[in-house]
Amino acid sequence: MIHVYGVVEGLEELPPLAGLDDAPLERQRIGELEVVLSRAATPTSAEVTREAVLLHAQVVEELLARSGALLPAQLGRGFRDDEELSDALRAQAQELGERLQQVRGCVEFGLRALAKDASEGETATGSDYMRARLDDLRRQDRLVAELHEPLASLARESTLHRGPAGEIRAAYLVEGESADAFRKAAERAEGSPAVTVVCIGPWAPYSFAGTEARR
Amino acid sequence: MSRSLQHEVTLLELVDRVLNKGVVLSGDITLSVADVDLVYVGLRVLLSSVATLEEQAQLAAGGVPAR
Numbered sequence: 001m002i003h004v005y006g007v008v009e010g011l012e013e014l015p016p017l018a019g020l021d022d023a024p025l026e027r028q029r030i031g032e033l034e035v036v037l038s039r040a041a042t043p044t045s046a047e048v049t050r051e052a053v054l055l056h057a058q059v060v061e062e063l064l065a066r067s068g069a070l071l072p073a074q075l076g077r078g079f080r081d082d083e084e085l086s087d088a089l090r091a092q093a094q095e096l097g098e099r100l101q102q103v104r105g106c107v108e109f110g111l112r113a114l115a116k117d118a119s120e121g122e123t124a125t126g127s128d129y130m131r132a133r134l135d136d137l138r139r140q141d142r143l144v145a146e147l148h149e150p151l152a153s154l155a156r157e158s159t160l161h162r163g164p165a166g167e168i169r170a171a172y173l174v175e176g177e178s179a180d181a182f183r184k185a186a187e188r189a190e191g192s193p194a195v196t197v198v199c200i201g202p203w204a205p206y207s208f209a210g211t212e213a214r215r
Numbered sequence: 216m217s218r219s220l221q222h223e224v225t226l227l228e229l230v231d232r233v234l235n236k237g238v239v240l241s242g243d244i245t246l247s248v249a250d251v252d253l254v255y256v257g258l259r260v261l262l263s264s265v266a267t268l269e270e271q272a273q274l275a276a277g278g279v280p281a282r
Contacts, residue, residue, distance in 0.1 A: 210237070
């Protein structure tokens, strides 16, 4: 089973780490693209354990520090052999090349935010419930306009997910030189008395690596 | 945010990225159903962590949780 950590561009050298199952990391060029992978004898190696998640993330982080651009791969997908991997990459080569271009020089920040006066789940009557939901939606609109949109204007690309209880969840693809300004803006929002904001980063651009569901 | 809560939130954000985001080059899915359930439990924990944060922040500000 072949486990892929990511598609890389301009990778200086492999990080001094072993991959899953203690297998050595390898770099492999497929057409115009390069991937970093490790091989395991048993097909069950990609079993999701806390250790596997942390190791995958650590390899990705080390690759980010050594690459010009990186598309982290999702954990939990394995290829049976080199041919299967090569076919999959060649089939998506153009999209992957475009994605690499889009994330080059960028890191990702994640954000979750909830208005402090968001309603509780329990309501006595149907009309109370409807009123509470409407209030949640209004608060959510405000979070989007006052928190998300200014941050998104500092990012090359962003994603926004509206949660069911008025919370928002967003990710931002931020250029390296804008990272400090972005972090300062997020810290100001974290200090706001009216909103609970959690901003975590920088990450490798996990949320912007997919070739599907973009814009 | 307390250090342990910060750690917990960061870990759950990381798990979410590694398992749910990232580029899918296809290949075989090697996740079992039980593992996927585990991830969703984690996300629920994260949401309740945000609610806890909210209360802590209000207490720290000298106020009484409004709800």
